[in-house]
Amino acid sequence: MKRSLIIGTLAGIGLFTALIAWYGASDIAAGLIAMGWGIALVSVFRFLLISFDMLSWRVLLHPDARQSFGCLFWIRWVADSANTLLPVARIGGEFIRAHMLYRRNVTGAAAAASVMVDVTAGIFTQLIFSVVGVLAFFTIARNGENTTLNLTLGLALFSAGIIGFYVVQRAGFFAKLARVTEHMIDGQRWRNLSGATAKFDAAVDALYRDRRSVTLCCFWRIVGWVAGAGEVWLILYFLGHPVSLAEAFILESLGQTARSAGFMIPGGLGVQEGGLILIGSHLGLTPELALGLSLAKRARELIVAVPCLIAWQIIEGRGLWQRLSNQ
Secondary structure (H helix, E strand, O other): HHHHHHHHHHHHHHHHHHOOOOOHHHHHHHHHHHOOHHHHHHHHHHHHHHHHHHHHHHHEEEEEEOOOOOHHHHHHHHHHHHHHHOOOOOOOHHHHHHHHHHHHOOOOOHHHHHHHHHHHHHHHHHHHHHHHHHHHHHOOOOOHHHHHHHHHHHHHHHHHHHHHHHHHHHOHHHHHHHHHHHHOOOOOOHHHHHHHHHHHHHHHHHHOOOOOHHHHHHHHHHHHHHHHHHHHHHHHOOOOOOOOOHHHHHHHHHHHHHHHHOOOHHOOOOOOHHHHHHHHHHHOOOOHHHHHHHOOOOOOOOOOOHHHHHHHHHHHHHHHHHHHOOO
16 A cells, blocks of 8 residues: 555656646746635635535534534544645545544544445545536537546446445445454454444444435535535636636536546646646636646645644644653
């Protein structure tokens, strides 16, 4: 995994650099400078999207386990920042938020199960978001038949992966795997693991049985995905190339799909840019403008995520220091 992340990082940096150099760094930089304080508004808008993601997760928590809105927003912000900037294949942040919730007196099984189901809902609703994006692309795009076919094939594979992921969760896979390991390797540690995974599987299954909570989770996820198109619209408006809401929807849905496809590359570096250039070319965006859109998104990521990660490390460091001092 570590070797794959290193290779992915280097490949992403290489592709990202090549695209910038090929299409002209000076033209792209000039467009970003023209945004001015618009990037600040785009960054503030990001907090609205994080709020929707927080609400989708919150409805999965038992009322006794629900923290305050501020607490859950902070945890979701940290997780989002970690997935955005750190080389964790877009899943490290999910472990972080489960752990942060566990440290607030929520059982490990409940914390992990809520994150697992929320992630699954996020992937499932992203598929819906992408399908609608492909349909809109087919309707609006100019000479995009071949691209539409490739996107459709990719979504078919994506759908198969989601179905498999869901089936594995409902089948109690993690508890079964732990029990098999327990027979192979004797020891109390593995017996404890088997018991823990059994509780986790039971918690996941209980959440899926709560149809109302899962439906609300998917609802807030879809709201967040759709609202993300507003960010694209704002960026292109400040770049001096306003687009329709339908075009912003297409760029966001298929841009997010491209980034998810490159999950092994930290931040989808290079993959996001290539996807936006391809999709934008059928919507009247020049490659320089598509790169400007992508770079504005990355500037927003730095503005929103870096202070959060710094604050999180300071808080964690103080907590560790206090625990060591009390020993």
